[in-house]
Every structure is written in C-alpha cells, then in structure tokens.
Amino acid sequence: MVDQVETAPLQRGVAVRFIAVAVLVYTALVAGSDALVYAQGHANPFFKVATAERQDYDWLILGASHAMPLAFGDSEASIESATGQSVINLAVQGAGPLYNRLVLEQFLERHRAMGLIYVVDSFAFRAPLWNEDRVADPGLLARTPYDPSLVARLWEYVLADGVSPLAALDYSSGFSKVNNRDRFERDIWDGEAQFERRYRPSARAEDERIAYLYPQGSEDPARLARYLNDFDRLIGQALAAGMTVRIVKMPLPASFYGKLPDESGFDEMLDALAKRRGLSVEDDSLLLQGAEYYFDSDHLGRRGVEAFIQRRLVPLMRN
Numbered sequence: 244m245v246d247q248v249e250t251a252p253l254q255r256g257v258a259v260r261f262i263a264v265a266v267l268v269y270t271a272l273v274a275g276s277d278a279l280v281y282a283q284g285h286a287n288p289f290f291k292v293a294t295a296e297r298q299d300y301d302w303l304i305l306g307a308s309h310a311m312p313l314a315f316g317d318s319e320a321s322i323e324s325a326t327g328q329s330v331i332n333l334a335v336q337g338a339g340p341l342y343n344r345l346v347l348e349q350f351l352e353r354h355r356a357m358g359l360i361y362v363v364d365s366f367a368f369r370a371p372l373w374n375e376d377r378v379a380d381p382g383l384l385a386r387t388p389y390d391p392s393l394v395a396r397l398w399e400y401v402l403a404d405g406v407s408p409l410a411a412l413d414y415s416s417g418f419s420k421v422n423n424r425d426r427f428e429r430d431i432w433d434g435e436a437q438f439e440r441r442y443r444p445s446a447r448a449e450d451e452r453i454a455y456l457y458p459q460g461s462e463d464p465a466r467l468a469r470y471l472n473d474f475d476r477l478i479g480q481a482l483a484a485g486m487t488v489r490i491v492k493m494p495l496p497a498s499f500y501g502k503l504p505d506e507s508g509f510d511e512m513l514d515a516l517a518k519r520r521g522l523s524v525e526d527d528s529l530l531l532q533g534a535e536y537y538f539d540s541d542h543l544g545r546r547g548v549e550a551f552i553q554r555r556l557v558p559l560m561r562n
Contacts (some may be wrong), residue, residue, distance in 0.1 A: 276420035277389050285430045286311075287386040288333035288346045289393065292354065299355045301328035302560060303486075305343045305477075306362030307373070308434060309493040310334035312543045313556075315438045322552055326560045334362060335383070336432055339373035340474035341404060347477055349393055351484055358487035360559070361477070363524070365509040366456035368470040369463075371405075379410035385419040386430045404473075434538070439545055442537040444498065449540045453502050462504065471516055478520055489559055490517055490524045494531040494551060499541050527555055 284290035304310055312318065314332035322330050331354075333346050343361070350356075367373045377383065378400060387393070397411040413419050420426070460466070481488050490513070500506070510526070517524050536547030543551060 276417055276423065276426060279426045280386055280388050280420060280430075283427065283429045284386065284388070286335065286432050286435070287383065287430055288335050288338075289349060289387040289390070290430070291331065291333055292346070292350050293388045293390065295331060295354060297329060297331075298353070299329075299357075300331045301326075301356065302330045302358045302360055303347075303350065303356035304330060304332040304334055304360045304362065305338075305346060306334040307338045307364050307367050308334070308336035308432070309364055309495075309542060310360075310362035311336065311432065311434065312438060312538075312548050313552075315435050315548070316545065318548050318552070321549070322556060322560075325552060325557050328560055331356070336434070337367070337373050337377055339367035339370075339377060340470050340477055341374035341400075341406075342377040344473055344477040344480070345378060345396065345400060347480060348396060349390075351480070352392060355484070356486055358489065358560070359481045360489045360491055361474075362491050362493055363474075363513065364456075364492075365503060365506055366461070368467055368474065368509065369461040370458055370466065372458055374470060374473070375404070375406050379407045379413070381413065381419040384410070384414050385423040385426070387414065389414075389417065434542055437538045437544075440538040441544065442496075442534045442539055444496070444534055445540070446498070449496075449499050449502060452499070452540045453504075457504055467509070467512070471512060475516055475520070478516075478522070482520070488520070488522055490522060491555075491559070492524065492526045492528050494527050494529070494536070494543065494547065495541050496534070496537060497529055497532055500528050525555070525559060527551070530555065 280287075280290065281294070284294065304313060310332065311334050313322065314334070319330050319332060322328075331350075333343075333350065335342075335346075338346075347359075378397070394411065394415050397406070397414055400406040401408050401411050478488055510524070514524055531543070531547050531550055536543060536550060538544035
C-alpha cells in the first residue's frame with residue numbers, strides 16, 4: 244500500500260511529461276504543415292487572400308471551377324493588360340454560394356475591391372455537397388493557411404449556417420494538414436494542366452459529369468431556395484462594401500448545356516433575385532460553340548478564355 248502511494252506522484256509526473264512532449268511534437272507538426280501550405284500553395288482561395296500582393300483590387304472574381312480558367316496560365320495578366328484594371332480570382336472547384344460567402348468575408352477583412360464578378364453555376368445552388376460540405380472538405384482545409392480570424396468565422400458558420408463542427412475543429416487543430424499525403428506537392432487542380440488541351444466531344448463524359456454535379460436530392464426546391472438566399476446575402480455584403488456586382492453565366496457547349504436539369508427554372512429564380520437587387524444576369528451560356536474553345540466537357544480552354552475575355556469580360560469590366 245505504501246509503495247502504491249509513493250509511486251502515484253511519479254506516475255502522474257511521467258504522464259504529464261509524456262502529454263507535454265506529445266503536444267509539443269504535434270504543435271511542431273502543425274507549424275511545419277502550415278509552412279508547407281505556403282510553400283506549395285496555388286489554387287486555394289484563402290491562400291490567395293493571405294498572400295495577395297495588393298490590398299486594393301479593381302475586381303474580385305468568385306465562383307466554382309468554370310471561373311477558374313480565367314486565372315490559368317497568363318489569363319489574369321491578359322485581363323489586366325486588356326482592361327488596365329487589377330483582378331484577383333478566388334474561384335475554386337465545386338464552390339457554392341455558402342463557401343464563396345465565407346471567402347468574400349475573409350477577403351474583405353483585409354482587402355478591398357471595387358467590383359465583384361460572380362460566375363454562377365446552377366449545380367452549386369442545389370446540394371450541400373457544394374456548400375456546407377465544401378466548407379468542411381478536408382482537401383480544402385489541408386490547403387488553407389491558419390488564420391485566427393478564420394477560426395472564429397468557421398465557428399460562426401457552424402452556429403448559424405449548418406456547417407459541421409468538425410470543420411472548425413479540423414481547421415483549428417490542423418488535423419487535415421498534418422495528415423495530408425500530398426503536402427509536398429503543389430496545390431494545382433488537375434484541370435489547370437489540361438488548359439491547352441482541345442476537347443473531344445463525348446456524350447458519355449457529359450452524362451457522367453452531369454450526374455456528378457447534380458447528385459441525388461438536387462431537385463429539392465427547399466435546397467435551391469436556401470442557397471439562393473445565401474447568394475442574396477453574399478450580394479448584400481458586396482454591395483454594402485461598396486462593390487459593383489456583375490452576375491455572369493460562363494459559356495458551355497450546347498450539348499452539355501442542354502442536359503442541365505431545369506436550367507430555365509433556375510434562371511427565372513436567379514433573374515428575379517438579381518432584379519430585386521437592381522442587378523441583371525449576363526447569360527453567356529451559349530456564347531462560344533465549338534470544341535476548340537473547351538478543354539473538357541464544360542470548361543473553357545485557352546482559346547475559349549481568350550475569346551471570352553475579348554468578347555465579354557473586357558466590356559463588362561469597363562462599363
């Protein structure tokens with residue numbers, strides 16, 4: 244009995260030291276992983292915000308992957324050269340209005356833009372997969388630099404917007420960064436490597452892409468209404484920040500566009516929302532037809548981006 248009493252403090256001391264060492268080791272791993280986020284960063288919108296060269300921009304671009312080619316290669320430089328205006332593109336694949344609202348709020352905390360170009364895709368308004376789940380996506384969190392203000396903002400989204408608490412816990416602890424197997428690879432979306440490619444039309448590829456973008460439950464009108472409301476809130480925040488807002492639908496091949504489920508119904512609701520805000524929708528869905536403009540079933544390649552910049556983007560940004 245005496246031995247047990249005498250050894251108890253020793254055992255507790257060993258346990259405390261072990262825990263302290265474990266915490267120090269994990270903290271070092273998190274710090275190292277965050278350093279790698281900066282070293283290998285490229286596509287993540289929060290990385291772009293954290294490393295932005297300017298405080299003030301003329302235009303901010305938000306949206307999902309259809310907006311991303313506007314930043315591929317020398318596209319941003321081409322836009323700035325053609326318009327004489329600065330641009331920062333924070334679009335990211337699969338990002339719906341909820342995720343983009345989070346990006347906008349983080350951007351406005353330290354930066355300003357005179358205008359917002361939001362590239363709209365109907366799929367992004369139809370499923371949690373592109374909204375709450377995207378905020379909690381380990382792949383995106385693993386590439387998001389640590390920022391205390393974003394920790395607080397994520398908890399706000401947990402409490403008010405239905406985001407999983409695991410998203411805030413993951414980001415706060417650095418769990419996805421520490422466990423990211425691709426931490427030593429540059430953060431580049433596969434589509435960027437195909438930017439120079441010319442699309443070979445495939446009905447099967449289009450069908451598979453549509454099935455991916457519009458998962459089961461996408462037809463739920465309550466979900467569409469919810470994410471349209473998130474988009475309205477985003478527009479309200481941009482207008483309150485003094486930004487000119489342009490809502491754009493990017494070009495798509497006609498064969499792909501024709502397969503979008505209830506696109507006309509979505510357009511009606513989007514137009515009504517825009518009008519309530521005193522805005523309009525620039526619908527360029529069928530502007531560019533021809534496989535030479537695309538690198539896959541629905542993303543503009545270099546030739547398509549060059550044509551879109553000259554035909555639509557330059558006039559849009561100058562007006």
